[in-house]
Amino acid sequence: MRTEFETEREHGAVRRATLLVTARGLVEAWLNGRRVCDDVLTPGWSSYEWRLRYASYDVTTLIQERTVVGLSLGKGWFGGRLGWSGKGSFYGDELGAFAQLEIEFEDGTVQLVVTDESWRSGPSAVLANDLYDGQTIDARLVDDAWKRPGFDDGGWRGVHALEFDTSTLVPYIGPAVRRWNELPVAEVIVSPSGKTILDFGQNLVGWIRVRTSGPAGTEITIRHAEVLENGELGTRPLRSAKATDRYVLSGGTDEFEPTFTFHGFRYAEIEGWPGALSPEAFTAVAIGSELDRIGTMRTSDPLLNQFHENVVWGMRGNFVDVPTDCPQRDERLGWTGDIAAFAPTAAFLFDVDAFLSDWLVDLDLEQQHHDGIVGFVIPDILKYHDRERPTDMGPVDSTAIWSDAAVWVPWTLYQAYGDESVLRRQFGSMAAHVRRVDSLLSPSGVWEGNFQFGDWLDPDAPPEYPADAKADKGVVATAAIYRSARIVADTAALLGLEEAHREFDAIAARLRDAFNSEYVDDGVVKSDCTTVYSLAIVFGLLSPEHEEFAGRRLAELAEQAGYRISTGFAGTPFITDALTQTGHVDAAYRLLMEKDCPSWLYPVTMGATTVWERWDSMLPDGSINPGEMTSFNHYALGAVADWMHRVVGGIAPLTPGYASVLIAPQPGGGLTEAETALETPRGRVAVHWTTDGDQLSVEVELPEGVEGILRLPGEGDRTITGGRTTSISELTPAVA
Template sequence: MTWNARMIAADSAFDGAPLLRGEFTLEEGHGAVARATLLLTAHGVVEAWLNGRQVSADVLTPGWSSYEWRLRYASYDVTELLEPTNVLGLALGKGWFAGRLGWSGRGNFYGDELGGFAQLQVEFEDGSTQIIGTDENWTAGPSAVLANDLYDGQTIDARLRDDAWLRPGFRSEHWVGVHTVDFDTATLVPYTGPRVGRWTTLPVMEVITSPSGKQLLDFGQNVVGWVRVRANGPAGTEVVLRHAEVLEHGELGTRPLRTAKATDRYILSGGDDEFEPTFTFHGFRYVEVSGWPGELDPADFTAVAISSDLTRIGKFRTSDPLLNRFHENVVWGMRGNFVDVPTDCPQRDERLGWTGDIAAFAPTAAFLFDVDAFLGDWLADLALEQQHHDGIVGYVIPDVLKYTGRVTEFGEVDSTAIWSDAAVWVPWTLFQAYGDRDVLERQFESMSAHLHHVKSLLSPTGVWENSFQFGDWLDPDAPPENPARAKADPAVVATACAFRSAAIVAEAAAVLGKAEAQREFEEFAAELRAAFNDAYVSDGVVKSDCTTVYALAIVFGLLDAKDESAAGSRLAELVAAAHYRVSTGFAGTPFITDALTKTGNLDAAYRLLLERECPSWLYPVTMGATTVWERWDSMLPDGTINPGQMTSFNHYALGAVADWMHRVVGGIAPLEPGYSSVLIAPQPGGGLTEAETSLETRHGRVTVRWAIENGALTVDAELPEGVGGVLRMAGRGDQELSGGRVSASAPFPA
C-alpha cells in the first residue's frame, strides 16, 4: 500500500471530540467513477461521513490493538456516495488510545492527541486514479460531544448539532487548522478480524421507582452497549443516565463499577432530539434516569447492544430450563465481552484483554461463534507484546499495564500459568475447532518462546515454583479480598499447566512438520511430567489434595493408570464432600467435569453441573442472572453485592463448562481438527430427558438430538455429506459414520 494521507490532529482539542473536514472536487475528463474506496483509521476512534451520509454503521473503529506496532485500518466502498464536489468528514473520540484504561485512574497511555487518518482512492472509467488524503489543508472544529470516555460515558449537547460542516462551502469562525502527527505508516495493517457494530436492541421491560424515589429502567438483560434516547423538552435541560448491572436492595448497584462513572448526559435542544453515545459503552441491565422533562415514557429508551461481528455457529438446548438459561448467559456474556478484544468484564474501570480468561474460555467460544479471525487478530498482538517483553506473555493483551510499570500489586510482571499459557492454548483451540494450520504457523514462534521462557523459571527440581501465580484464581473458598488464596498449591497448578503447554507445542510441531522442535518439546513435556510426579504425587494423592489439582492432573494426562484411578476416586470423594457445590476457580473449573467423566464419575459431574446452591453454575440463574458472574457469589442470597472490590456480573471465564456441555451432554466433538471427522457421543445424565445440539463446521452442519423415553436412549444425528465419524453409545459398539443421517437406540441406563 502506498500512503499519501497523513495522520492529522486539530489545532484545538475541542473537548476530546474534534471534527475534521476535507473538501475536494473530482478530476474531470476521466469518465465515470468505476470504484471509490475509503481507507480509515485514527488515534482514538473515528466515524466518517461523505457528503452528509455516514460511511458505515461500524462503531469504535479502529478498535484496540497494540498501537505501538499495529494500527488497523478499515476499508469501505463509497462509490455510490461520491458527487462532483465532495466533503469528507471525520468525528473523533478518545477510545482506547486516549481514554482511561485500567484501574490506575490514568489515560492517554498511547498518546495525548487524537488524530484522524483517511485515504480515499477513486478509480475512473479510463483507468486513472485520484487519491485524496488527510493532510495540512484540512480544517477542524467542535462537535456536540462535550465529553467522552469508554469508562465514564459521553456528554452530548444537542444545541450544538449542525451538519453544515458536511456540505461544500462551509466556513466558521470556530473552526481552526490542523497539523500532522508524527506517525509511522508501516504500522498500518488491514482489519483481519471482525469490526464492532450494533447487533441487537432491547426495549424497556419495566419502569421501577426505587425506595429513594429514583426512576429506574430495567431492560431485562445484562447487555453491553448504550441506550438510544428520544427526548423533547426545554432547551438546556440536562438528562442524566447512570448505568449498572444490578440493583442492590432496590437501588442502582454502582459499587462494582469502582471509579467508572458509566454516566451519559444529554442536553436538550428544545426540539425533537435523539441521542446515541457511540464513543462509549457500558455493561448494564438497569439505568437510572434523572432530569427527564415530564412523564417518563419507556418507549423513548432503547438498549443498543454492541459486539464484534461474530457469526453464531453452535447451539445447545436441553430439557432443563435452568440449564438452558445458564447456557444463554454464557452466550450473552461472550457477546458483551467480545468487543474488539476478549475482555474480562465490560462495565468497571478495567475491561482488559486478560489472557487467563480467554485461555479458559476459548474452547467454548470457538463452538458458540466463529472466532477464528477475532482471536487470530488478538493473537497477533499477543505475539508482538511478547516479542517486546523478553518472551514473557503479559497478564493482558494489548498490554497497557506496561505503562503503569512492570511492578504491579502482584509483583514484577512475568509469565504465569494459565494466563501466559494463552499463547499456546488459544491457537491450539482454534486449530482444533477450525482445522486451519495457518494459525499454528503464525503463532508457533510465540508458542515456543513462551515455553522457552517458562523453562528458565523452573526450579532445580524441574517444577515451576517461586514466582507469582494467579493459580486457581477465585476459588470460592478464597476470601473476597484475596482471590488468589486458593486451596490448590500454585506450583502444582503451574507445573501441570506447563506440562500441558509443552505437550501441545510438541503436537503443533508435529502438525507443522518441525521434527526438531517436536523432539525438543516432547522431551520437555516428559521432564515436566516426571518432575510433577516426583514432587507432587504419592499413591494417587496430589499435593494440596483438592478438586483443582486432581482435575488438572487427570485431564492433562500427568498420572499413570494406577494413580489416575486413585485420583479419580479421590476427586469424586471431594466433590461429594462439598455437597456437589463448586470448589474450583479459574484453573480447575474448565476441567473438573471432564476429569470426573474420564474417571467414571459421570453422575458426579452432572450433580455438580446441576447444583443450585451457592457456589454453583446454576445459583446465579436462580438469582435472576442473565450473564455469567465473575464470582460464584457476586451477589449474596440476601441480595447484597459481594463485599470484594472485584465483583462483576458479566465475566465469561467460569462459563467454560459449556465446552463440556457441548461435547458430553450435547454429544458433538471433533475426532480430527476442524471436525473433518466427528465423534457423536452424548452421555445423558442428571435427569435430563432430551437435548439438541448443532454446529456449523467448515465442512457443513452437524446436528445431534437425543431423547430418553420408555427406558431407551434414542440418538438422531446428521453429518455433512463426505464427513466421516463415529457414533458412540453406552451399551452398543462404536458405529462408523460416513455422512448423512443416522438414528440409533440403546437401553438406558445401559
C-alpha cells in the same frame, strides 16, 4: 475534521471509490453527510505501539461532483482511561485521524484525497467522551452542515501533522464492532429513594438510544449498572468508572446515541427527564464484534438453558474488539487467563477464528518486546504503570494459565476450524512461551518461585484475597506448562519441525517426571483438592493406576462438597471432563445441576442473565459481594459449556475442523432431552436425543462426505456417514 474537493470528472465516470481510515482514538467517517458504514469504535484496540489497524470501505455511490469527507474523533482506548489507576492516554497525548480516499475513474486514473494540513477542524456537540465514564452531548450544538458541501468553515481551525510511523498501519484481520441487538424497556421501577430506574431485562453491553423533546438546556443524566441492591442502582462494582451519559436538549426533538463509549448494564437510572417518562423513548443497543453464530444447544431443563444463554450473552458482551474480562468497571482489559479458559466454548458458539487470530497478533508483538513474557493482559497497558498491576506479585514474568493463552488459544482454533495457518503464524510465540518458562523452573524441574494467580477465585478464598486458593500454585503452574509443552511438541510435529518436536517433547517429558516426583505420593496430588486432580487427569500427567485413584478421589471430594463448586479459574474448565474421563459422569452432572451456592445454576436462580465473575457475586440475601472485584458479566466460569456441548450434546471433533466427528452423548442429570447443532467448516452437525424410561433415542445429522463415530452408553463404537442416522438403545442403570 473535514475536507472538501472537486471530483476529477474529466477522466470519466467513477468506477470505484475506496475510503481507508483509522485514528489515534476512535473515528467515524462521513461522505457528503452520510455515514460510510455501520461500524462503531473504529479502529478498535490493538497494540498501537506496533500495529494500528485501518478500515476499508467501498464508498463508490457516495462520490459527487463536489464531495466532503468528514471525520469525528473520540478518545477510545488510545486517549481514554484504561485500568483502575485513574490514568489514561498511555499511548499518546493527542488524538489524530488518518484517511485516504482513492477514486478510480473509467480511464484508470486514480484521484487521491488524503489527510494533510489542508484539512480543517472544529468543535462538535460531544463535550466529553470516555469508554469508562460515558459521553456528554449538547444537542444545541448539533449542526450537520459541516458534513456537506458549501459549509462555511471560516470559524474553524487548521490541523497539524503528528509524527507517525506508517509502517504500523495494517488492515483488520478480525471483524469490526457493530450494533447487533436492540431491547426495549422491560419495566420502569421507582426505587425506595424515589429514583426512576429502567430495567431492560438483560445484562448487556452497549448504550441507550434516547429520543425526547423538552425545553432547551434541559440536562438528562443516565447512570448505568448491572444490578440493583436494596432496590437502588448497584454502582459500587463499577469502582471509579462513572458509566454516566449526559444529554442537553435543544428545544426541539432530539435523538441521542453515545457511540464513543459503552457500558455493561441491565439497569439505568434517569434524572432530569422533562415531563412524564415514556418507556418507548429508550432503546438499549447491544454492541460487539461481528461474529457468526455457529453453535446452539437446548435441553429439557429450563435453568440449564438459561445458563447456556447467559454464557452466550456474556461472551457477546466481552468480545468487543478484544476478549475482555468484563465490560462495566474501570478495567475491561484483554486478560489472557479468561480467554485461555473460555476459548473452546467461544469457538463452538461463534466463528471466532478471525477475531482471536487478530488478538493473537498483538499477543505475539507484546511478547516479542517483553523477553518472551506473555502479559496478564493483551494489549498490555499494565506495563505503563506499576500501580496497574495487582499487588504483591514481585517482578512481572510468565504466569500459568494466563501466559499459557499463547499456546492454548491457537491450538483451540486449530482444533475447532482445522486451519494449520494459525499454528504456523503463532508457532514462534508458542515456542517462546514454553522456552521462557523452561528457564524459570526450579532445580527439581517444577514451576515455582514467581508470582502466580493459581486457582484464581476459588470459592473458598476470602473475598478480598481471590488468589488464596486450596490448590498449590506450583502444582497448578507445572501442570499448565506441561500441557503447553505437550501442545507445542505436537504442533512442531504437525508442522514438520523435527528439531523443535524433539526439543519440546523432551521438555514435556521432564515436566511430567518432575510433576510426579515432586507432587504425587501414591496417587495423592499435593494439596489434595478438586483442582489439582482435575488438571492432573485431563492434562495426562498421571500413570494409569494413579489416574484411577485420582478420579475416585476427585469424585469423593465433589461429594464431600455437596456437589457445590470448589474450583476457581484453573480447575473449573476441566473438572467435569476429569470426572467423565475417569468414569464419574454422574458426579459431573451433579455438579452441573447443583443450585446451591457456589454452583453454575445458583446465579440463574438469582435472576442472572450473564455469567458472573464470582460464584457469589450476589449473595443469597440480594446484597453484592463485599469484594472490591465483583462483576456480573465475566465469561470464564462459563467454560463448562464446552463440556456441555461435547458430553451432554454429544458433538466433538475426532480430527481438527470436524473432518471426522465423534457423536457421543452421555445422558444424565435428570435430563430427558438435548438438542445441539454446529455449523462446522464442512457443514452442519446436529444431535438430538431423548430418553423415555430406560430407552435412549438419538438422531444424528452429518454433512455429506464426513464420517463419524457414534458412541452410546453401554454400546460399542459404530461408524456413521453423512446424512441422517437414527439409533434406539437401552440406557445402562449408571446413566438412566
